[in-house]
Amino acid sequence: MSRRDELDALSSQELHDRAVGRAKKHLDVKFLWNLMRMVPAAEAGAGQADQADYDVAHWSGQVADTFRDDDGRLSDALRPVYLDYLEQHPDG
Numbered sequence: 001m002s003r004r005d006e007l008d009a010l011s012s013q014e015l016h017d018r019a020v021g022r023a024k025k026h027l028d029v030k031f032l033w034n035l036m037r038m039v040p041a042a043e044a045g046a047g048q049a050d051q052a053d054y055d056v057a058h059w060s061g062q063v064a065d066t067f068r069d070d071d072g073r074l075s076d077a078l079r080p081v082y083l084d085y086l087e088q089h090p091d092g
Contacts, residue, residue: 038081
């Protein structure tokens with residue numbers, strides 16, 4: 001089984017936790033910054049337009065949503081980002 005297949009078998013929430021955990025551990029500010037910038041678009045794509053609007057107006061919401069996802073819809077929307085990141089960084 002390839003690394004991608006192993007990662008693809010994980011839930012979106014587990015991928016989020018691993019990717020963000022790896023980025024925090026290795027101080028990968030570039031990944032976290034890019035992820036934070038994607039949050040409003042991912043929320044809009046996940047049907048959370050009100051939350052996306054709030055996050056655009058309040059950066060603190062974007063930061064919070066980067067590090068946690070309470071209902072899983074954001075993690076589902078960002079799943080490809082987490083998969084690519086973890087595939088590129090097998091130590092995570």
